Amino acid sequence: MEKIYSENPNKCKLAKASPETIKFLIGYSNSLQIIEHNNVQFENNLN
Amino acid sequence: MELQIDDSVLVKDYINGNEKALEVLINRHNQRISSFIYSKVLDRDVSEDIFQDTFIKVIKTLKKGNYSEEGKFLPWVMRIAHNLVIDHFRRNKRMPMFEGNDDFNIFSVIGDDKLNVEKQLIKDQIDSDLSVLVEELPEDQKEVLVMRIYRDMSFKEISENTGVSINTALGRMRYALINLRKVIEKNNIVLTN
Numbered sequence: 001m002e003k004i005y006s007e008n009p010n011k012c013k014l015a016k017a018s019p020e021t022i023k024f025l026i027g028y029s030n031s032l033q034i035i036e037h038n039n040v041q042f043e044n045n046l047n
Numbered sequence: 048m049e050l051q052i053d054d055s056v057l058v059k060d061y062i063n064g065n066e067k068a069l070e071v072l073i074n075r076h077n078q079r080i081s082s083f084i085y086s087k088v089l090d091r092d093v094s095e096d097i098f099q100d101t102f103i104k105v106i107k108t109l110k111k112g113n114y115s116e117e118g119k120f121l122p123w124v125m126r127i128a129h130n131l132v133i134d135h136f137r138r139n140k141r142m143p144m145f146e147g148n149d150d151f152n153i154f155s156v157i158g159d160d161k162l163n164v165e166k167q168l169i170k171d172q173i174d175s176d177l178s179v180l181v182e183e184l185p186e187d188q189k190e191v192l193v194m195r196i197y198r199d200m201s202f203k204e205i206s207e208n209t210g211v212s213i214n215t216a217l218g219r220m221r222y223a224l225i226n227l228r229k230v231i232e233k234n235n236i237v238l239t240n
Contacts (some may be wrong), residue, residue, distance in 0.1 A: 007095070014082050015078070015081040015082045015085035015091070015094055016077050016078050016081050016082075016094055017073075017094075017098040017099070018082075018095060019082050021095055021098060021099050022070070022073050022074065022077070024068075024099065025073060025099065025102045025103070025106070026066065026069065026070055026073075026229050028103065028106060029066055029069050029106045029110075030066055030108070032106060032110060032113050034107075034110045034112075035108075041109070041111055045096060
């Protein structure tokens, strides 16, 4: 029997994270500082 | 022709404090990573959240100096995203998210049917305005209207209490409403919530 390929469309659609998310990530990166003390790393967020 | 800086160079730059390098990396791989996540979760909002969590992990790992550069930045990020997608499904399996559909919305069942503060204030104002207007009505009409609306009495009960026939009570009610409308229109009073 003929196989209908169009019945199962590819679910992988092109998507992109929003500019707000990217802005947030850049802001997060800017504010994040890693401080090391006695071989222990501390995250410091300077917001 | 624009020269594209290699991922490994951008990663090194970022580790050395060039924050701009991260922006380039995110924008360069945004579509591939987002599409990969979306193809698994099929939800724009969840996809956005996982994308964000992925790069938070990337940022932390790079800033902590825990990334070993082998020239495979994108596969590394994709692996983080993939693990977060698995975490998302595990979490949802333990605690499935209930979503209403067109026929049934959970908030219509558990929703609070009380008015919010603003609407309650408006309602109180309208009730108070209306009671002043009712006071303006002729005594016989006012009596019937108060019994019917405020005391929720039937016209049979009103008839028994006032000593008039049901038809008379109905007529008084009708005129009470007509007169109220006239006063409202005459004074341009707005009685809507």
